[in-house]
Amino acid sequence: MKKLFTTIIAFSTVAMGFAQAPVTGNAQAPAPKPNQEVIDLEMPAFYKYNSANLPASAWETRSGRGAVEFIPIGTAYNLYTILLDGQNQVSYHPDINSVSFIHRQNNGTTGGSGGLSFDVSTDGGATWNTNYILTPEYNAGTSAVTGNRYPSAAIYNPAGNTDPSAAFIVGNGPALDPLSGAASWGYTFRVSANLDGSNVDEVYYQTPGAPYDFHPYSINSYESGSMWSLSTTYNNTGDPTQEFISYENFYVNEITYNAGTMTFDYATTDLTPDFYEYVNADGVVENMAGQGWSVEFDPTGTTGYITFLAGADGASPLVPKPYLYKTTDGGATWSILPDFDFGTLTTFQDWTIPTWDGEIIPYFTSHDAVVDADGTLHLFAECLGRSTTNTTPDSLFFIWTGLTTFMHLTTTDGTDWTAELIGFSQLPSATIGTVGIPFRMQASVTPDGEKVFFSRTASDSTIFSDHSAPDLYVIGYDIASGEYTNEVNVSAGTDFEYSMYYATMAPYAMDNDAGEYELPIVFAVPGPDDLSPPQFYYVKGVTFTDADFGAEPAAVANFTFSVGTGGLVSFSNTSSNATSYSWDFGDGSGISPLENPTYTYTANGLYNVCLTASNATSSDENCKDVNVTNVGGAIENAQLSAALNIFPTPANSVLQVTLDNNSFGNMSVSVHNLLGEAVIEPIMLNGTAMSLDVNSLPAGQYLLRLTGEAGSVSRQFSIIR
Structure with missing residues (x-):
């Protein structure tokens, strides 16, 4: 694979404190080395899974599938319900073919923006009931909190049940404490209800005298009957002006169904990772953590991993990267896995901008994770590169921002890591109002653990100058063969092209047991700013088949042309993944199988020239108007x-x-x-x-x-x- 360092001719660096928003640093980009080759990253064939290899039209034609459907579901008072990559807001349960989406309640609902509700489909996402209320006490003004934020939820189905209305949605997330002053945080909400909206249980939780449970992520259900989530903590000093998210303690929450009360019990294990500590500019001791945390199990609930994006004390290099615990006994015991230098992997060496002194230090900023049937952890991670090897506190978080890569990583023991590039972006981030627009790494696995899927968003760098117009991309991976599908731009050519914001995907994909796999995904269409009501949509029909794994990349037709004198036109073929070509020069008689033909027109006029590019499994047509005005004389x-x-x-x-x-x-x-x-x-x-x-x-x-x-x-x- 070609190196790409010289394609980035103007980088910026970011000094990133995890509890604070990034700020721009003053470092400049390194000059290209003489032997580095300038290449075009936008070439469709440049990397293996570039979505240009399979446009949506070819995807539908090859598989026999129709276009996806965008179904409006709930709303919210504002965007502060779907912003965080670590949330699991969409859930799918295969036993009852049901999909749920938890969010802050619909705009205009009694109780205001801090209430919670859920939308549910009991027919695989085809039809929906929306805005079932989960917080009646809050809505009535009788709860202990002043608002709920950033919910996650999973569907729990009691053993042997086949009636969706008797299954439950189980959710948790952070809530606001009226006694915590301007800081506001301090409670965790724990809610549940039957999928028909009945039997609502609404609990607000604190641990007096101990760090508060805060921001539980990754809730999901498993065959073992347990559900799991992982929370960081709010340090609870007793002084509101000194309280902050410490990332020092974490709570591993096992959630089980209590059939007697028809509610859910939480068994919590304290976890204190050995993160690197430093003193920030305000003199406060902080941990090098906070980029993300998750807990995931294989479908049976036996083998699981806790993943932090953090810098471990004594790690080499010292940088936010996967810091793992593993269990093989259903969460009864957890063991820490070894530190790993991701800069030793060839994929990172090829796709990471080096530091000033030439070191490759990948810097992980976001992730999602699933565990397959073999007990292998799959991370879908967003990565940058550190710009310096300096580890003094004022330099720890300086990174290049000219290239963001999206990596699929796997491991079973922390020493056998693999990495595969899925995609990249050279665009800077953008905002809606005051909130950022993420690339939104999401991972899903089939209920049998045999297929893994990833989704992300990205903006077209040939049109936009920043990541302000996201399209949705999806790709699949088969664990038995190690083969990928081609990546597909789901939104291309639809009414939602360039506007699929904050896409979130269920941890489980649908499997119809006939070689078809559908991905349950919800996205938001924001209002004019972050405080305006968004509309949420469910994407129905994002489907792969067994034939898509390892399939030949689809042909993509494209060409340019130059009009000469005397009716002569020269055509330059810029197609990709094609082995044969057919030209129709638009005058009723001219055709050619050549790759780069020339053609002489006998009369002036506007001609619609069409190129069909083909390979063994696909073909694609591209037509352009050619204006000929110089025939005769x-x-x-x-x-x-x-x-x-x-x-x-x-x-x-x-x-x-x-x-x-x-x-x-x-x-x-x-x-x-x-x-x-x-x-x-x-x-x-x-x-x-x-x-x-x-x-x-x-x-x-x-x-x-x-x-x-x-x-x-x-x-x-x-x-x-």
């Missing part, structure tokens, strides 16, 4: 071409156009891009010379076209900036 065109001069080329702001004599009559000058599209409309040439303003055109290749009574001629030129 070959002698005059040759004389006109000889008389025409343009300079300077390359041009910057002004292009001079001259003719050697004025014998050609009235002439007009226009400028076109290489797709034949006019970027400067025809302007009359007065006499034999003009200064053409090209300052508004971006750098690139263009065609100047001189047209008039004596004929037409085109001349290619370039603009540089």
Whole structure:
């Protein structure tokens, strides 16, 4: 694989304190080394799973599937319900084919923005009931808290039950303490209800005299009958001005069903990881943690992992990275796994920007995780690179932000890590109001643990300058064969292209036992800012088949062209993953199987030229209009071409156009891009010379076209900036 360091010619660094928002540092990018090759990261074939290898249209054609359906479900008062990657808001239970989505209650619901509700489908996501209330006490003003935030939930189905209405949604998350001053945090909510909205249980929990349970993540249910979540803690000093999220203690919560009360019991184990401690700029001791935490088990509930993105005391290198505990006895005991240097893996060496002194130090910023049937941990992680090896407190969190990679990592014991690049982005982050738009790493596994799926969002860097217009991408992995599907852009060509924000996927994927796998996903369409009500949508029909794993990448057709004199047009084929080609030149007779043909038209006109690119399993068509205006008058065109001069080329702001004599009559000058599209409309040439303003055109290749009574001629030129 090619190195890519020289493609990033202007980096920035970020100093990142985990309890604070990132701030920009002052470091500059390293200069490219002489032997580093400049490459185009946007080439569809550059890395294996680039989503351009399989556009949505090809995905549907190859598999026989129809287009996905976007089903409106609940809303909320504002966005502060779906922002965090660690939340599990969507749940799927295969025994009752039911999907749930927990959120802060619908905009306009009595009780205000701090109440909670859930939406549920009992037919695999086809139809939905919305806004079942989970917090009637809060809504009535009789609870101990002043609001609920960032919920997670899982569906629990009692053993042997086949009636969805008798199953439960079980949720938890942070709540606001009216006694904690401006800091606000201090309670955890624990809620449950039957899927028909009945039998609601609403509990607000604190541990007096001990750190408060805070931000439980990763809740899911397993065949063992247990559910699990993992919470960090709020330090509970007794002084509201000194309270903060310490990341020093964590609570491992095993959640079990109490059939007698039809509620759920929590058994909590304290966990104190050995994180690196440092003194921040305010003189407060902090732990190098907080980028993410999760607890996941295999489908049987036997083998599980606790994952922190944190820096361990004594770790080499000292950087936020996976810090793991493992259990093989259903959570009865946990063992810490060894530290690992991810910079030793070839994939990270190829795809991580090095530090100033050339070290490869991957910096993990977000993750999701699942465990497969073999007990292997699968992480889907968002990674950057550290910009310095300096480990003093004021330099610990300086990172390059010019390249974000999305990695699939696996391990069973902390020493056998593998890594595969799934995708990347060179775009900086963006915000809605004051909140960030994440790439949103999400992972899912089939109920039998044999297939793993990942979803993420990304914005098209050929259109947008930051990650402000997310599309949804999905990919699958087969644990038996080690083969991936191609990554698919689910939103391409739909009404929600560039607008699938905060997509969240259930920990379990659907498996119809006939070789088809559907991914339960919900996303938000925000209002104009973070405080406006969002609309949530369920995405129905995101499906892979067994044939998709290891399939040949789909052919993608594309081409450019250049219009010469006398009707001659040269075509340049830029297709990917294709082995054969068929051209239709749009005049009713011209066809060609050549890769890069030329064609001479016999009459002026606008021709719709179509290229079909094919391989053994797929084909794709791309059509473009070619405007031919220079057929006929070959002698005059040759004389006109000889008389025409343009300079300077390359041009910057002004292009001079001259003719050697004025014998050609009235002439007009226009400028076109290489797709034949006019970027400067025809302007009359007065006499034999003009200064053409090209300052508004971006750098690139263009065609100047001189047209008039004596004929037409085109001349290619370039603009540089």
